[in-house]
Amino acid sequence: xxxxxxxxxxxxxxxxxxxxxxxxxxxxxxxxxxxxxxxxxxxxxxxxxxxxxxxxxxxxxxxxxxxxxxxxxxxxxxxxxxxxxxxxxxxxxxxxxxxxxxxxxxxxxx
Amino acid sequence: xxxxxxxxxxxxxxxxxxxxxxxxxxxxxxxxxxxxxxxxxxxxxxxxxxxxxxxxxxxxxxxxxxxxxxxxxxxxxxxxxxxxxxxxxxxxxxxxxxxxxxxxxxxxxxx
Numbered sequence: 001x002x003x004x005x006x007x008x009x010x011x012x013x014x015x016x017x018x019x020x021x022x023x024x025x026x027x028x029x030x031x032x033x034x035x036x037x038x039x040x041x042x043x044x045x046x047x048x049x050x051x052x053x054x055x056x057x058x059x060x061x062x063x064x065x066x067x068x069x070x071x072x073x074x075x076x077x078x079x080x081x082x083x084x085x086x087x088x089x090x091x092x093x094x095x096x097x098x099x100x101x102x103x104x105x106x107x108x109x110x
Numbered sequence: 111x112x113x114x115x116x117x118x119x120x121x122x123x124x125x126x127x128x129x130x131x132x133x134x135x136x137x138x139x140x141x142x143x144x145x146x147x148x149x150x151x152x153x154x155x156x157x158x159x160x161x162x163x164x165x166x167x168x169x170x171x172x173x174x175x176x177x178x179x180x181x182x183x184x185x186x187x188x189x190x191x192x193x194x195x196x197x198x199x200x201x202x203x204x205x206x207x208x209x210x211x212x213x214x215x216x217x218x219x220x221x
Contacts, residue, residue: 033209042211098143
């Protein structure tokens with residue numbers, strides 16, 4: 001596609017439920033990132049995939065967070081047992097030299 | 111680890127130039143970026159500079175890179191009210207494509 005696509009664009013979930021966020025990167029981009037942006041704050045790195053290498057998970061805030069990517073295609077970020085503090089915009093980016101971002105998924109945990 | 115610092119806020123008058131500054135710690139960065147985020151919107155790649163360049167100009171935008179001081183700046187000429195947004199500086203870490211962002215500078219353009 002023309003850009004990085006994320007779905008859903010908005011998600012409201014009840015505390016304790018699991019959520020899955022999807023990112024479709026730009027075709028051919030080897031690197032993929034997930035970031036989180038809480039209201040009024042900067043970007044917080046979560047996880048980074050580069051080709052077939054082991055992902056850098058150093059930014060995941062707890063073991064409730066996990067992400068997968070198959071090859072150089074779609075990635076999913078899963079948050080288990082969501083908490084109110086997980087409410088944020090989750091941004092995905094893909095890169096093959098320059099990073100391009102999706103529009104993000106706004107997650108609200110009520 | 112890598113650290114990227116930006117001032118939090120900048121206010122300018124319409125028509126003036128804006129200069130947003132950024133400092134970073136990783137000297138091996140290959141690409142350095144400026145992103146713009148308007149209220150309620152995603153991040154928009156504004157411009158970027160390769161680490162072997164000192165300056166890049168793109169219409170009203172000028173990026174200056176001082177590698178010795180690890181200082182990056184974004185100059186917006188003839189700033190317009192539509193330029194009001196948060197501007198994020200980002201650098202790749204260890205040339206690995208892993209991006210580290212500053213906390214963003216909120217630019218307010220006064221009429």
